[in-house]
Amino acid sequence: MVATAKPLEHTLLEEHEDPRQHLMLDPKPRGEMNAMVMDSMHTTSWKFWVVAILLGLVVLLCLFGAWGYLIAEGLGVAGVNRPSYWGIFLVNTVFWIGISHAGTFVSALLRVFKAEFRRPFTRAAELMTTFGLIQAGLSIFMHMGRVWLSYWLMPYPNERSLWPNFHSPLSWDFLAINTYLLASTMYLFLPLIPDLAMARDRSKGWRKVFYRLLALGFRGTEGEWTHLRTAMNIFAFAIIPVMFSVHTIVSWDFAAATRPGWSSTIFGPYFVVGALQSGIAAVAMVLVVIRATMKNMKYFLRPEHFDAMGKLMLIVSMTWSYFFFNDYMVQWYGGDKFTQMLLEFHEKGPMGWMWFAMLICNVAVPFLTLWNKKIRRTPGLLFTIGLIINIGMWFERYIIIPISLTINRMPFTWKLYKPGIEILLSIGTLSFFILIYMIASRLIPLVPVWEVQEGQMAHGLRKVGKAVVKTVSDLE
């Protein structure tokens, strides 16, 4: 029998794929791209202002108002009480730190591996890191109650001769989160300098002053580019272990305690993957919103980018499932009486619906949908899947923190956590995140134009046999 090769239908389709659907193969003159990005920052419809004002009101009421009330009345107005001393404040802290991981992951890791699809949206992701960390910090301050004493965390010789205990994961948290906040803000700022200079050259009035101050006098000389590129390379490599350390240390807040459900050697990587799961989904959501609401963004953010993000979401979802099952299996097999009770409580207790919803959101939905290229390339659907994943990841943190705290080794203390003012404060932090992101989108060039142009310069088409394929040159 003779085997004959026949071209598959999809191969034929791909052969006729228009290369211009890829941003890197559809270049525009730099001046035009600059104008598009500036235009996107300057164009704000009435809808933008309505949403901004509404969000501002929610922030005023739910964040500052409710927080003021919490400070005035004390932590009694929150639901945290024995045995769940850690409630939604800590759920939100872990959640927002998770969101913040995506910026660094997308930007640094993909930069190190020269994944070209990252180019137009690294900044949008990096902004999420900084703004997400602000929400995480606010949530910690809320949890403290007496927020004005937060400086006690600082390592300095105070009048009582007390120093923070550096054996405590909470002290490590302080160091790690602050390192990450500083590092990610600097990493956001460095590649922004050339774009701020571009904005400076095209602005008037207060914007001109604003961009001139932030652009620091950048012109684009060989020396400036060399120093900038060297620093960005160092940052891209060094910030990755910092990113991993932050969520690992956050996981040690739990894993270092010998509590049922928490004492796990796999919590570090499990938390890191969880952070990436929610963070990447959030980046995809933000990109969809930016594309839909900002002028000219359809040129920069294309189905290929959503496709790539969808693939990442699927891979991370598989990894999260692996870690979740690994953690579950070992806890289940261990045979500890209270751990067994906790696992049963997760599934069959009053919050069992949340446990199943978590699995549906984090495993079933991405597994069943993201295999499909059409779904991945449809912004609206990807947004919905991202939202579902983020709900699932918030549930996951809720299950790990207040629900797991319900079952401990002292059954007489068992009591289900019921949140109070935390709900308002959660709405407040979410609104604050969206609001500052919206404001930033009108002040900061969200697309790193110089990186896009650099990428377009490096890309070309080459004929291999009968096929025309994409090629990328290494410009560095």
Place this chain on the structure above:
Amino acid sequence: MSEIKTLLALFADIDPAVQAIDQLREQGVSDEQMTVISGIPLTEAMLGRPRVWSNVPRLALGGAVAGMLIGIFLAVVVPNLYPIQVGRQALIAGAPTVVVLFEMTMLGMLVSTFLGVFLDSHFPSYRPKEYIEEISDGKIAILFSIPDEKETVITSALNGIGAQSITPAERRQL
């Protein structure tokens, strides 16, 4: 004695800019008397220019060492000054020390890398400089200094290569 003049030649693309650099060298303009200004990073290899020295990696290393020393102070010296006994852990235990050292080392390294860019590039600098806005639109500018009498020869040579404009470089407020 002839006067030294600083000119700014503008090119639309990298190839004529590279040719212009070679041409300027042929006319006796040394690499130190030229500066290439561009809207995207162009490597020395692309431009055929000598390597730009950067202190950023050394500063990063110095910062890492400084950060590590601060970490050693926090994790090793402080527990001796203000002892807090935790369970059966040693006063200066290995694992917690590693965590503190790692975070402080990375913090020191990244902060000094960031500051290194400022130091090496003389940021912030708000003084007037030789610059034109077309550069951020993707044009490539060569800023060079030549003796007055060579201006005509060099200008016509660069125009022949494809310079879009050659103007006396003016310092202006960015």
